[in-house]
Amino acid sequence: ANKPKVVILGAGYAGMMTTKRLTQKFGTEEVEITLVNKHNYHYQTTWLHEVAAGTIEPNRSRIMISDVIDTKRVNLVHDTVVEIKKDEQRVVLENDELEYDYLVIALGFEKATFGIPGMEENAFSIESFDKSRLICEHIEYQFSRYKNEEGNDHLLTIVVGGAGFTGIEFVGELAERVPELCKKYDIDKRNVRIINIEAAPSILPGFDEELADYARKSLEFRDVEFKLGTMIKECKADRVIVGDDEEEIKTGTIVWTGGVQANSIVGNSGFELTKGRVTVDSDLRAPGHENIFILGDCSWVMDEENGRPYPPTAQLAMQEADTCANNIAALLYGGQLEDFVFDHKGTVASLGGKHAMGTVFDDKKLYGVTAKAMKNVIDDRYLFLLGGPRLVLRKGKFRPF
Numbered sequence: 001a002n003k004p005k006v007v008i009l010g011a012g013y014a015g016m017m018t019t020k021r022l023t024q025k026f027g028t029e030e031v032e033i034t035l036v037n038k039h040n041y042h043y044q045t046t047w048l049h050e051v052a053a054g055t056i057e058p059n060r061s062r063i064m065i066s067d068v069i070d071t072k073r074v075n076l077v078h079d080t081v082v083e084i085k086k087d088e089q090r091v092v093l094e095n096d097e098l099e100y101d102y103l104v105i106a107l108g109f110e111k112a113t114f115g116i117p118g119m120e121e122n123a124f125s126i127e128s129f130d131k132s133r134l135i136c137e138h139i140e141y142q143f144s145r146y147k148n149e150e151g152n153d154h155l156l157t158i159v160v161g162g163a164g165f166t167g168i169e170f171v172g173e174l175a176e177r178v179p180e181l182c183k184k185y186d187i188d189k190r191n192v193r194i195i196n197i198e199a200a201p202s203i204l205p206g207f208d209e210e211l212a213d214y215a216r217k218s219l220e221f222r223d224v225e226f227k228l229g230t231m232i233k234e235c236k237a238d239r240v241i242v243g244d245d246e247e248e249i250k251t252g253t254i255v256w257t258g259g260v261q262a263n264s265i266v267g268n269s270g271f272e273l274t275k276g277r278v279t280v281d282s283d284l285r286a287p288g289h290e291n292i293f294i295l296g297d298c299s300w301v302m303d304e305e306n307g308r309p310y311p312p313t314a315q316l317a318m319q320e321a322d323t324c325a326n327n328i329a330a331l332l333y334g335g336q337l338e339d340f341v342f343d344h345k346g347t348v349a350s351l352g353g354k355h356a357m358g359t360v361f362d363d364k365k366l367y368g369v370t371a372k373a374m375k376n377v378i379d380d381r382y383l384f385l386l387g388g389p390r391l392v393l394r395k396g397k398f399r400p401f
């Protein structure tokens, strides 16, 4: 009756994999596992740029949680976390409250707009399944308005703020989607503009230069325009104001991908943030809290080799889940807690359609269809870890392109 209570907040990569690992590690009689999520489904955050552009059927990117998590072993709570009362070991939900002995915070990211005027109110962001689907619907609506309204060329301009991983993957998908929309709404493709605006002088900071150049050329070849070294100064409902000369660009759609931070619940619950996230100890616990783990996009994990945190990715979040589950077991049974060690398996960015680039296995560079095939393998590997071959067959991307 008095089993220790482990509560996991958020069913993204980190939360799902931690739950899965805990069910593999413990018997029903040993611990009570509760997984809380805003929705009864898990969505693939790494596919949301495809949902937002409309290049994937949205339902392919989500999975009912109960399809992959054993509900006889785990209490699934479909509710929204409001606050973590860490001093009382309680979590406040919209409709309930939960007590915990061990807590895993895996609530993901939200957009950071750095106080750019109007960005919060006027820009979309690729932040969740619902918000991504809205972007897709909005773009299509702007295209459908175009022929019905005079003097509205700007409806066909899509501005994407930020040339990091998400911004670049998204414009790649848009480059594929635009010709389809033009066909559907009888629009001359030359009237459409996809503009990526980035404050840094080059795209994909942190990426290998040769790969970033390849990506840029591939996207420019498909008519994506870049404004690099250009700050967005202000964002209004139908325009952005950019650069030192305050150029105005009229647009029908603005999508901000230029910054993310931990889910604000973390900061609001009194955890100390550095640059928007909690820097966790090497065993993934929140400093000063021996029963709280913070995983995925809510935290920074230091790479001891170069003294900088690892960039938060799905790959990192999933590997953290293993260490977290092992460390919960160590806390329960008195073993030694392990330090997290990241095994970087490479990074591949899709650039729309059959285009992609990236590195795998000790920095081997891949381009084009080979990279795209590898991207699909990476996506399918996650599905396999989560739900075995059955899930790969249902939701996988096993075709080369």
Ligand code: FAD
Pocket: 009, 010, 011, 012, 013, 014, 015, 036, 037, 038, 039, 042, 043, 045, 046, 047, 048, 049, 079, 080, 081, 082, 106, 107, 108, 109, 126, 165, 166, 169, 263, 265, 295, 296, 297, 298, 312, 313, 314, 315, 316, 317, 348, 349
């Ligand atoms: P998430 O996967 O975002 O999950 C958070 C979960 O918490 C969600 O299910 C959400 O519904 C839930 N939640 C949020 N708030 C609440 C609340 N208040 N109450 C209850 N539940 C809540 N990484 C890679 O490694 N490779 C890639 O190719 C890659 N591509 C990307 C492409 C895009 C478009 C984006 C946006 C990101 C990409 N990333 C990629 C980064 C990767 O998606 C994130 O690092 C990863 O999703 C972090 O996992 P997480 O478990 O921390 O959060």
